[in-house]
Amino acid sequence: MSTLAANKPAYDGQTLDLTGKSGGRAFRNTLASVLITLCFLIALIPLLWILWTVISKGYSLLFDAGWWSESQRGITVRREGGGAYHAVMGTLIMALITALIAVPIAILGAIYLVEYGRGTKAAKVVSFMIDILTGVPSIVAALFIYAVWITVFGFNRVGFAVSLSLVLLMLPVVLRSTEEMLKLVPDELREASYALGVPKWKTILKVVVPTAFGGIITGVMLGLARVMGETAPLLILVGYSKNINLNPFDGFMGALPTMINQDRTELALQPAADRVWAAALTLILLVLLLNVLARLVARFSAVKSK
């Protein structure tokens, strides 16, 4: 191409030009480049705009030590003060319980798909169901837990119920990423282990899973990031409490999304608006931090395959 282009001056432009493109084609090519680049720029606008809005409106409260150590107890929408400690803790506790339930099931499920069920009909059914679970809207997951936890068993609306519904949302994320990672583990490693007389289950636990560990952690973090921002289950399954409640089995519990939801109707009042945006920034920071960490872990612990 480049040598041909170098010859270009030899043509006078009037004679047959075999190296160039006809005007129409060149124009369409340029037009496509412009449009495609434009698509990217358009897609970037909302991201930058949202980040700018949340950061510029929410940053001031975050430098306040009280924001991280106090609750909203006794604080009304018209009063300044208080913090998001109760909501941050609530979000973390519910996410942690979710992870404790979802991660073992997800990892074992992925092990089933890759190590035991590979190619079988049953594995295909499981795989299909995971896809379906991935697509279940959070409100449906919440309604399902409502149906079981509250309508059938008659329990109260508590933080644990939220965790249960978040399990449905976190499970497929972690399972899929673990599955992808386990598939990347070279078969030579497994065979070497079998050849040494190590039983299959030990091979999986001591060779396969540790090799894929970085990827599994990445999946867990992405799963956590997904469930932390969910609001719908919180609206249905637990009430918002301004007080510090660290017990997921009793009473209402604060969480960052419901803290935003609480004051968002009073945005005309400055103290409420400040808190809404500060809570939004805290939530975004938590979620983005998990995302960035997940990427870093993924980059530095990728499965080395030939």
Next chain:
Amino acid sequence: MSSTDVTAPPDRPDDTKKLDLGPVGHLGDRLFAGLARGSGGLVILIVAFVGIFLLALAIPALANNESSFLFSRIWEPGANPPQFGIAALFYTTVISSIIAMVIAVPIAVGVALFTTYYAPKRLAAPVAYAIDLLAAVPSIIYGLWGILFFAPILRPVIDGLSNALGWLPLFEKPPTDNVGVVFTASVVLAIMILPVVTAISREIFAQTPVAHREGALALGSTRWEMIRMAVLPYGRSGVVSASMLGLGRALGETVAVLIILSVPNGNDPWNSSIFAGGETFASKIANNAAEFDSPDKTGAYIAAGLVLFVVTFLVNSAARLIVARSGPGGKRTRKVRRVGDKPQTEGASL
């Protein structure tokens, strides 16, 4: 040890005997395999239970329902006798999601092409990552930003569209200057599903066989012609299924829609225009969580949730089927990965 020892001839031990790794390994294997199978089975059970429980709680309420569940627009589950139908919810849910898809898919395809074939190699990964970050923003923040900051700039678009196309019922001029309309929700939904559609399209575009692309270039194609003749046909089914997944996401989105859409007054006549307010399945359920006090009322909302579950189930299964059936991209992804080869990506991460 085991019963097979008795039946197997002593001079010809079977293969399993030779590979017997001892009783501990044997037991461990069975336990571990059982655990793994159990987890797989649990996933099936969970999905089945979601359907069964929702159905079980919806049926009594549906039996008491005095209106046509599918075709009525009335929603008064608390009345005596209860009356509720999902026609209005269904309409708003579907129309908002479809508009979101119409807006998001072309842009997503553009972004995916940009990251795979246009962006400089060093830029491709950060660019892809930046778009992925859109998916990390919690939906409640989309909702707040959408109604407070984004909706006002849509005002001229709404006015323009309704002036030009107002003769269609779909684009009928709204009675008020309210910005919390279906159209606004759709545009915000489009932004929310953009990263999903982009990520999958990107992965499939990046896998277009090098031979196809170089063949097109060798025949003298421009970059755009190469994309049109080699990349797009190869990735078509992948893009279709990515769009379906995006559609599934949009159908079920709750909080952003809840914050943005203004709920019409009970006395107002129903309006089919996308420039009017409304409620989707998800926003209706979330908005009325406080009303779950009697079995009939709860059952009505659970019935609505069940319909949403079925609709998203169908849309998502269709997406997977398209990939499994006709998608060279979809099949190739799995195969390439299983062997442990590096997928033939060009600069794009994931």
